Amino acid sequence: MxxxxxxxxxxxxxxxxxxxxxxxxxxxxxxxxxxxxxxxxxxxxxxxxxxxxxxxxxxxxxxxxxxxxxxxxxxxxxxxxxxxxxxxxxxxxxxxxxxxxxxxxxxxxxxxxxxxxxxxxxxxxxxxxxxxxxxxxxxxxxxxxxxxxxxxxxxxxxxxxxxxxxxxxxxxxxxxxxxxxxxxxxxxxxxxxxxxxxxxxxxxxxxxxxxxxxxxxxxxxxxxxxxxxxxxxxxxxxxxxxxxxxxxxxxxxxxxxxxxxxxxxxxxxxxxxxxxxxxxxxxxxxxxxxxxxxxxxxxxxxxxxxxxxxxxxxxxxxNNTDHCIGGAVTVEQLKMAVEQAKKRGEKVVFTNGCFDILHAGHVTYLQQARALGDRLIVAINTDESVTKLKGEGRPINTADRRLTVLAGLADVDWVTCFPGDTPEELLRLIQPDILVKGGDYDKQGVVGWEIVEAYGGEVKVMGLVENCSTTAIVNKISGK
The missing domain is CATH 3.40.1190.20 (Ribokinase)
Incomplete structure (x- = not known):
């Protein structure tokens, strides 16, 4: 309020x-x-x-x-x-x-x-x-x-x-x-x-x-x-x-x-x-x-x-649902924040990714994800995990910089960096109401879908904005 x-x-x-x-x-x-x-x-x-x-x-x-x-x-x-x-x-x-x-x-x-x-x-x-x-x-x-x-x-x-x-x-x-x-x-x-x-x-x-x-x-x-x-x-x-x-x-x-x-x-x-x-x-x-x-x-x-x-x-x-202010948090702080949000009857939405170079596709996707509930969590991969997924030279932006940029977006309530290569342990810990992922596959392609559905949560796959990708941006800058 x-x-x-x-x-x-x-x-x-x-x-x-x-x-x-x-x-x-x-x-x-x-x-x-x-x-x-x-x-x-x-x-x-x-x-x-x-x-x-x-x-x-x-x-x-x-x-x-x-x-x-x-x-x-x-x-x-x-x-x-x-x-x-x-x-x-x-x-x-x-x-x-x-x-x-x-x-x-x-x-x-x-x-x-x-x-x-x-x-x-x-x-x-x-x-x-x-x-x-x-x-x-x-x-x-x-x-x-x-x-x-x-x-x-x-x-x-x-x-x-x-x-x-x-x-x-x-x-x-x-x-x-x-x-x-x-x-x-x-x-x-x-x-x-x-x-x-x-x-x-x-x-x-x-x-x-x-x-x-x-x-x-x-x-x-x-x-x-x-x-x-x-x-x-x-x-x-x-x-x-x-x-x-x-x-x-x-x-x-x-x-x-x-x-x-x-x-x-x-x-x-x-x-x-x-x-x-x-x-x-x-x-x-x-x-x-x-x-x-x-x-x-x-x-x-x-x-x-x-x-x-x-x-x-x-x-x-x-964050106009109450006087809480969001931002970058540790995993333990996120757990406490989510517990408080649920006590207030708020629906918590979760998404994850590298979010290395933020572009229009990311912003649109996060706006759509936030519209599904009252709070939006964005969990990002560690720098080591991004390198495994994307190859040498990535990430372009380190985790602390990615956290800062995402925390500044109007639709993001909390942003955190999850350990390991997948957010499965984080999903088990905080149990969001909705897990959202962008792509052209069905929900079985979403990492952690079975964890979320097991405790009664929802899994949603949302389309991506065409011709928007971090890889394409990196290739354009490098002249490839």
Whole structure:
């Protein structure tokens, strides 16, 4: 079911966490230093960007929401730059400027879009300084519907329980972007958003999707929290709530330029959407879309409300039966997604092939296949399998590229790569309602037809568009 895009301007969020200034030096490196074997960069541009918790606030403001922020800085030039940058986008700054502290600065030297070195100017803030900042609590949380604790382990959140208790007393939702291998300090928060590495540092190595869910549920009970959102890079993100089915969103296929600040974008979008009144699943869906946008940008970047709206509506049009968003998934993730789709009463259609060079015949065929049901799965052969079937020199496009192209099609809900030379094991595992194959043969020529019919599924053979084939395209390009 579709939902109206949130009115972000009505949302009010408080951000508490480690403030940083990201400083970028851009220039050309055209020679090696005579003093040492290092490049000499002739700097021609300097750019200062709010980082850390300040980047979370920038993302919230970019979405059009109201934001208060507090954190520790020095009484220095970097703090003034941070405040100026934040004020410029409407963020209300309530900095605790410690007399003997310095604002954290992370400087990067960039040449030809390549980071050559990063210089960190930082010293962990003492617990006393963090405690001194607590007098700002009432002001920063004023009228907030959601609080974000943005922990970079620099000392600002030495006492997260103070902020969690303050929020709970005021019935404010608390989201935590955690750091470190001890999450007990976040006990009682509403939701935490670790990445996969951070999650495994706390619960141990994750062996499977079910193991991930089980360990997340255990952690939820241990910490007395409501939910965990685990961000998983190319595997998307998984939301686990107490005693509820998991909610998995595959990564939206994009050409990744830079993952810097992607976690900040996720939690800021999540907080803004929740403060605007949408459900947690809907907020996670929007956060997933926002992450797919920000990773295409270089450096510390934000996502604007128009960008998010446009990208979300594009994917909502692709998958308009609910707020799930499709994409490239592992076999285990596909199994879970299909189980959820069937529980919703959706008819699942399955097809498979090499899909090496996508052409008009493929697109037409996939449109016809999708029209047979509510969800379409496309399973592709591995590169090794394609070589066996088509010969040396094939595939033209590797599996990851084929997955990306197929995931971008409007009629494809999920795309995966199956092991082995046939999809028979995958068919036994997920049991789609309809198996579709294109060709001029009868259904007995379709690999796996007997498996599908044995559990009560249907098998359909659809005609192909004439004069469209990958082999013909390859031969034409090579002049054969």
């Amino acid at each position: 579709k939902f109206d895009f949130p009115e972000f301007h009505q949302a009010r969020i408080a951000v508490i966490g480690d403030l940083m200034l990201d400083r970028f030096y851009y220039g050309k490196a055209s020679r090696i230093s005579p003093e040492a074997p290092v490049p000499v960069v002739n700097v021609d541009r300097l750019e200062d960007v709010p980082g850390g918790a300040a980047n979370v606030a920038m993302n919230i403001a970019s979405l059009g929401a109201q934001c208060n922020i507090t954190g520790i800085t020095g009484a220095d030039e970097a703090a003034n730059v941070l405040k100026q940058k934040l004020h410029a986008v409407g963020v209300n700054c309530l900095f605790h400027q410690a007399a003997h502290a310095c604002t954290i600065i992370k400087s990067r030297v960039i040449s030809s879009h390549q980071q050559l070195i990063r210089l960190d100017f930082e010293k962990r803030f003492t617990e006393q300084v963090a405690q001194d900042m607590e007098h700002l609590a009432e002001h920063v949380t004023d009228n907030a519907k959601v609080i974000v604790l943005s922990d970079y382990n620099k000392g600002t959140l030495a006492h997260p329980q103070y902020w969690i208790e303050k929020a709970r007393n005021k019935q404010i939702t608390v989201l935590v972007d955690p750091k470190g291998d001890d999450f007990t300090k976040y006990r009682g928060a509403d939701l935490i958003t670790p990445n996969m590495s951070e999650f495994e540092a706390v619960v141990g190595a994750v062996e499977s999707e079910q193991d991930l869910i089980s360990k997340a549920q255990t952690l939820i009970k241990t910490l007395n929290i409501k939910a965990i959102l685990i961000t998983r890079s190319e595997h998307g993100m998984t939301l686990v709530q107490a005693e509820q089915p998991e909610f998995h969103l595959p990564a939206i296929a994009k050409e990744v330029a830079d993952v810097t600040g992607a976690g900040d974008t996720v939690i800021s979008t999540l907080a803004t959407a929740l403060a605007a009144g949408v459900s947690l699943e809907q907020a996670v869906t929007l956060a997933n879309v926002a992450a797919s946008i920000v990773v295409t940008k270089l450096g510390t970047s934000t996502v604007s409300e128009p960008e998010l709206r446009q990208e979300y509506e594009r994917h909502q049009g692709i």
